[in-house]
Amino acid sequence: MAFYSRVSGSVGMITLQNPPVNALSAAVRQGIVDTMHRALSEPEVKSVVICGQNGKFCGGADIREFGAKMTGPPLVPMVHLIEAASKPVVAAIEGIALGGGLELALSCHYRIAHSKARLGFPEVALGLLPGAGGTQRLPRLIGVPASLDLITTGRQVTAAEARQLGIVDEVTDLNAVDAAVKFAQSVADKSLDARRISTYPCPRPPDLDTIFERAMQQVRRSARGAIAPGTCVQAVHAAVTLPYAKGMERERELFSVLFNSGQARALQYYFFAQRAVSRWSTASGARWDTSKPRPVHKAAVIGLGTMGRGITVSLAQAGFSVVAVETQEKQLLEAKQAVSGMLERGAKRRGVPLAHDKIKYSCSVQAVADVDLVIEAVFEDMALKKTIFQQLSAICKPGALLCTNTSGLDIDELASQTQSPELVVGMHFFAPAHVMQLLEVVYGPRSCPEAVATAMQMGKKMGKVSVAVGNCRGFVGNRMLKLYLEQAFFLLEEGATPEQVDQVLEEFGFPMGVFKVSDLSGLDIGWKVRKADGLVLPAFTGTSARIRGGSRYSPLGDLLCEQGRFGQKTGKGWYQYDKPGGRVAKPDPWLFGFLEDYRAQHGLVARRIDHQEVLERCLYPLINEGFQILQDGIAAGPEDIDVIYVLGYGWPRHRGGPMFYASQVGLDKVVERLEHYQQIHPDVPGLQPCRLLRKLAAISNPAIHKWREVIQKPRSQL
Ligand SMILES: CCCCCC/C=C/CC(=O)SCCNC(=O)CCNC(=O)[C@H](O)C(C)(C)COP(=O)(O)OP(=O)(O)OC[C@H]1O[C@@H](n2cnc3c(N)ncnc32)[C@H](O)[C@@H]1OP(=O)(O)O
Numbered sequence: 178m179a180f181y182s183r184v185s186g187s188v189g190m191i192t193l194q195n196p197p198v199n200a201l202s203a204a205v206r207q208g209i210v211d212t213m214h215r216a217l218s219e220p221e222v223k224s225v226v227i228c229g230q231n232g233k234f235c236g237g238a239d240i241r242e243f244g245a246k247m248t249g250p251p252l253v254p255m256v257h258l259i260e261a262a263s264k265p266v267v268a269a270i271e272g273i274a275l276g277g278g279l280e281l282a283l284s285c286h287y288r289i290a291h292s293k294a295r296l297g298f299p300e301v302a303l304g305l306l307p308g309a310g311g312t313q314r315l316p317r318l319i320g321v322p323a324s325l326d327l328i329t330t331g332r333q334v335t336a337a338e339a340r341q342l343g344i345v346d347e348v349t350d351l352n353a354v355d356a357a358v359k360f361a362q363s364v365a366d367k368s369l370d371a372r373r374i375s376t377y378p379c380p381r382p383p384d385l386d387t388i389f390e391r392a393m394q395q396v397r398r399s400a401r402g403a404i405a406p407g408t409c410v411q412a413v414h415a416a417v418t419l420p421y422a423k424g425m426e427r428e429r430e431l432f433s434v435l436f437n438s439g440q441a442r443a444l445q446y447y448f449f450a451q452r453a454v455s456r457w458s459t460a461s462g463a464r465w466d467t468s469k470p471r472p473v474h475k476a477a478v479i480g481l482g483t484m485g486r487g488i489t490v491s492l493a494q495a496g497f498s499v500v501a502v503e504t505q506e507k508q509l510l511e512a513k514q515a516v517s518g519m520l521e522r523g524a525k526r527r528g529v530p531l532a533h534d535k536i537k538y539s540c541s542v543q544a545v546a547d548v549d550l551v552i553e554a555v556f557e558d559m560a561l562k563k564t565i566f567q568q569l570s571a572i573c574k575p576g577a578l579l580c581t582n583t584s585g586l587d588i589d590e591l592a593s594q595t596q597s598p599e600l601v602v603g604m605h606f607f608a609p610a611h612v613m614q615l616l617e618v619v620y621g622p623r624s625c626p627e628a629v630a631t632a633m634q635m636g637k638k639m640g641k642v643s644v645a646v647g648n649c650r651g652f653v654g655n656r657m658l659k660l661y662l663e664q665a666f667f668l669l670e671e672g673a674t675p676e677q678v679d680q681v682l683e684e685f686g687f688p689m690g691v692f693k694v695s696d697l698s699g700l701d702i703g704w705k706v707r708k709a710d711g712l713v714l715p716a717f718t719g720t721s722a723r724i725r726g727g728s729r730y731s732p733l734g735d736l737l738c739e740q741g742r743f744g745q746k747t748g749k750g751w752y753q754y755d756k757p758g759g760r761v762a763k764p765d766p767w768l769f770g771f772l773e774d775y776r777a778q779h780g781l782v783a784r785r786i787d788h789q790e791v792l793e794r795c796l797y798p799l800i801n802e803g804f805q806i807l808q809d810g811i812a813a814g815p816e817d818i819d820v821i822y823v824l825g826y827g828w829p830r831h832r833g834g835p836m837f838y839a840s841q842v843g844l845d846k847v848v849e850r851l852e853h854y855q856q857i858h859p860d861v862p863g864l865q866p867c868r869l870l871r872k873l874a875a876i877s878n879p880a881i882h883k884w885r886e887v888i889q890k891p892r893s894q895l
Contacts, residue, residue, distance in 0.1 A: 179208030181215055187223040188361050189216030189264075190354075198236030199229035201277045203249025205239070209281075210250045213258055223365035225262070226357045227285060228269035229278075234294070237276025240303065243436075243445055252277055252309035253425070256284035260373050265364045269357030270294045270345065275333070279344075280309040283318065286372035288345040289360055290336040291353035296344060297333035301405045303448060304441030304831060308432035310375070312412035313424040317377040319343045321385070321417060325392045328409045375421045389414055402686040403831040405444075408435055439841060443833030446881070447823060450816035450834065457618075457633060457645035457817075460810035463626035470634040471578065471627055477502060477545040479565060480555035481512030484582055487610025488552055490519045491639045493532035494611070500537050500544050513538050519611060546572050550635065552604055554582040557706070562586065563594050570595035578628055580604040585651040585706075588621035599625035602632045605652060606641075607825045608698075615824035616641040621648045644821050647811035654821045656806065657835070660798040660863045662703070665691045666731035667861070668794060669772060670723075672783030675751040676764050681791040686829025691795065692751035693762050694827075695734075696744035700751075704738040723779060729860040733775065793850050798863040800839045801851055801870055807888050808869035814885050815840075840881040844874035 182190045191212045193199040201209075209227070216225045229235050238252065259266050259281070268274070268282035270290040279296055282288050290296070298307045298315070306312055307328060316324040319342045326332065336348045349356040370376075382388060389410065396406035408431050415427035435441050458464045474497070478489045481503040492499045493516075501516070503509040517533060524531045537544070542565070545551050551573060553565050562581060569579050579601045581591055592598035603619025616636035620629045629645055636643030646653045665678050679690020689697065707713050712725050713735045723730055737750065744750030745758060752762035776783055803818045812818050819834020832838050839847050848866045855864035866874075873879060873887055 178204045179212050181212040183219075183222070184226070184358050185362065187221060187365065188358050189219065189222040189225045190358070191216065191225065191227045193227070193229040193235055195239070196231065197233075198273065199231075199233050199278075200236045200239035200241075201252065201281070202239040202242055203247075206249045206252065206255055210255055210258060213262065217262055217264060222264065224265040224267065224361035226267050226269050226354065226361050227259075227281065228354045228357065229271065233272035234268065234270045234274045235278025235281055236273055237278045237299070238309075240445055240448060252280065253429070256280055256309050259284040260286075260375060262286075263369070265361060265367065265369060265372070267357045267361045267364070269354040270296065270336070271353045276300050276307060276311075277309050280307055280311045280314070283311065283314045283344075283374055286369055287357075287360060287364065289347045289349065289353055289357040290339060290345040292336050292348050292350045294336045294339075294353070295333045296336070296339045297331060298328050299331040299333065301329060301331040301409055302444060304403070304405045304438060304444035305435050306405060306409045306412050306428070306432055308428060308436070310425060310428070312409065312428050313416045313421060314374040315344075316413055316416040317379045317421075318374050320380045321382060321413060322388055324416075325388070325410060325413055328413060329392065329396050329406045379417045381417055385417060401688060401829060402684070403829070404438060404440055405435055405831075440831040443831055443837055443841070446833045446837050447819065447830055450819050450837075451642060453814070453816040454642065454644045454820050455633070455637070457629070457643075458813050459620050459624075459626070459629060459645060460647055460813075461622075463620075463629060465630070465633070468626035468630035470630040471549070471576070473549040473578075473631060473635060474498060475500070475548045475550075476635075477548040477551045479542065479545070479551060479553045479569075481508065481516075482554065482556070483608060484606060484610050485552075485554035486512055486516050486519065487608065487612070488554055488582065488606055489516050489536060490523065490611035491606075491641075492552075493520065493535040494523060494529070495639045496532075496535070497638075498535055498537075500539060500548055502539050502542055502544060504540055504542070506540055509538055509540055523611065542568050543572060545569065547574055548577060550578040550580060550631065552580045552582055554606075557583060557586065557702075559586055559590065562591055566591045566594040566601070570597070576600070578602065578631055580632060582606055582610075585655045587650075588619050588648040589623065592621050592623055598623040600628050602628045603648070603652070604632050604636070605654075613825065614640070614642050615654075615821060616643045617652050617654060617821065617825075618643050618645045619648055619652050620645060642820060642824055644817050645813070646817065646821075647809070649806075649809065649811050653803075653806055653812050653818055654825050656811075657799045657802045657818070657822075658826065660802045661795050662691060662695070663731065663861075663863065664794045664798055666733050667729065667858070668786060668791060669733055670731055670776065670779075670781055671786060672776075673786045673791060674764070674769065674772075677786070678791055678795070681788050682795060684788075685792060685796075686832060688827045696750035696752055696754075696762060699744050699746055700734055700738050701743045703734055707735060724860070727860075728862055729858065736771075736775070794854060796835065796838070797847055797851050797854075798861075800835045800847060801863065801865075801867055803835050803839075804870040804873075805867040807884070808867055814888070815881055836884075837881055840878070844870060844878050848874045 179193050184190050195205045216222050266285040267287040268285040274282045274296045300307050339345045340348045392410045400406045412428050412431045415424040456465050476492050476497045477500040478485050479502045489501045588603045592601035602624045605617035607613035607615050618632040633643045675692035679692050682690040742749040748754045748757040753765035806812050815836035818836050822828035822834050823830050851866045
């Protein structure tokens with residue numbers, strides 16, 4: 178709602194009240210309309226201030242209401258009522274003015290912002306455009322190029338930048354509401370003729386066509402199939418080419434296309450999913466709201482390879498004191514230089530102070546004796562990690578948390594090397610660790626709730642989205658990835674090329690197809706794991722070369738590694754590159770010959786594989802494994818899996834994540850296609866739909882937010 182009060186006799190004050198961010202719910206819109214009428218009708222009131230309760234002006238339309246039938250007054254007539262008011266209306270912007278909140282502010286005649294406020298149009302991230310006149314007013318106020326930047330990227334600006342751009346009239350370090358009241362009194366009898374933004378002509382730069390062409394090219398490059406950014410460009414174009422009223426009609430048409438699109442639904446689901454993962458729970462019933470994190474002031478990182486360096490940078494930038502340990506002096510020196518460079522670049526980019534002095538380097542593991550938490554980040558080698566955990570258990574002070582940055586090894590096995598297994602958790606960072614936003618926090622059967630809570634909170638402090646997952650081979654992300662990779666290899670055996678598979682996946686919205694990613698990360702990484710698992714056998718011909726443990730296996734990746742083709746680093750992998758370390762993937766005729774020979778050797782006949790099959794074969798087994806993970810209690814809900822895939826594996830955000838995508842395709846359809854492929858490939862267990870997937874499909878495809886009700890039933894009933 179919005180409540181009305183009178184300040185200093187002559188100022189009508191409208192306060193938005195809808196915690197936590199004063200979003201424009203039906204009740205708030207109704208409240209604004211009612212109180213505006215009241216302020217305009219009271220003769221003693223000479224001017225009006227609009228503000229938000231609890232230091233937050235307004236977070237925009239209430240996203241929680243998007244799925245339901247629209248009630249209450251619509252936003253557009255509401256902002257027109259404010260702009261048309263005969264008394265000056267001043268927006269007092271504290272905290273945030275986002276989306277519809279900024280549109281509300283732009284309909285006011287003046288805007289006063291607190292210096293710590295942030296303003297912006299984040300609608301594009303929800304698959305929308307500013308639909309209450311934002312695309313028509315902003316360009317009239319600050320010009321086309323700056324509007325295109327803000328509206329197509331969703332970038333939020335500080336009050337200082339907003340002042341520089343001309344969005345706000347004044348910035349104050351003091352109380353913004355008091356400043357707005359004073360301001361409102363000072364303009365009470367001023368003419369409003371020049372204050373209604375909708376009446377401004379839209380500036381028309383001479384190179385208008387070039388500006389719009391460039392903007393379109395830019396969004397096409399970065400949007401990877403998302404429709405909202407390009408639609409935002411079209412709406413801003415209408416501001417320049419059409420009179421205001423017609424521009425508003427165009428904005429409404431374009432908004433409606435987006436609002437009713439599957440992409441908007443996916444992005445709005447994802448918005449809440451990313452927030453839902455912080456309300457974690459474990460299979461044994463520990464929960465976010467009953468588990469207290471332990472204080473962490475000083476942390477240590479053991480092993481300063483690529484991952485260890487990134488983790489060190491993340492910790493230091495988050496303000497933790499860090500002990501960075503690398504036992505070889507030469508490597509320690511190299512790491513120190515690399516970390517310093519990363520910190521300098523980070524400080525420059527983000528305009529924050531350098532964090533060098535937060536880090537102490539040491540060659541000795543003994544240096545971690547007084548830290549509150551250790552993150553081990555050595556090679557993915559169980560024997561080595563076990564030795565380190567034994568050492569840590571003996572060296573660290575009682576109560577210190579021992580974490581491992583493994584990407585898939587057994588947390589419980591490591592915990593059993595220590596005297597306090599309840600204090601062991603996995604912290605699976607993604608490379609580059611100082612850039613990637615995702616952290617899988619892996620709890621073992623013995624991890625205590627406080628240890629999980631502490632790791633989750635550490636991730637948050639490092640600016641990551643932390644997702645709590647149970648202990649199993651590969652955890653959530655890599656466990657599902659295995660199925661995706663496996664199918665990609667099988668498709669090559671059956672006649673596809675790396676380019677074809679990658680093209681289908683990139684058209685779906687992944688930034689890179691599976692084979693390009695494999696070349697980038699290095700084929701040797703998976704090879705080492707497969708060797709350790711006893712899957713890499715000496716070359717011999719016949720079908721048994723393609724069977725392991727009774728199931729189909731493709732040795733293609735192993736064979737490429739045997740040729741020294743490790744990907745970009747060696748200049749050759751699934752593609753060829755102009756030099757070792759080259760980045761531009763080119764199809765490699767050698768590989769085509771190699772695949773032909775391989776198929777001939779194994780009696781495989783290449784066939785034409787269409788787009789649909791590539792997509793379904795790569796995605797549905799991965800999705801099926803996601804359901805198996807839910808069934809096993811490794812992830813608490815579909816949101817956890819979706820956030821992991823969007824933030825860690827490049828799953829296109831506008832498709833919501835693999836589980837949301839499955840819900841949109843239809844679970845019955847996913848089951849049917851898996852069964853179809855399983856009939857053709859009975860030796861591939863990953864194509865067998867799991868019980869939970871079948872069960873959900875059988876109860877007529879319930880909405881994704883209802884899945885938990887089924888998942889939470891005892892597993893025996895699934
Ligand atoms: C039906 C017809 C509709 C017509 C619509 C006309 C079009 C209007 C366009 C819009 O205005 S779309 C909305 C634009 N606004 C946004 O996108 C803002 C989204 N929110 C944020 O960016 C952040 O939440 C924040 C406001 C910057 C705050 O960030 P912070 O990190 O401090 O907290 P969070 O954990 O993110 O959020 C706290 C809490 O608030 C909920 N929430 C945030 N914004 C909204 C919102 N606009 N509507 C409803 N709820 C919102 C969020 O979900 C969190 O809730 P939780 O329960 O605590 O998880």
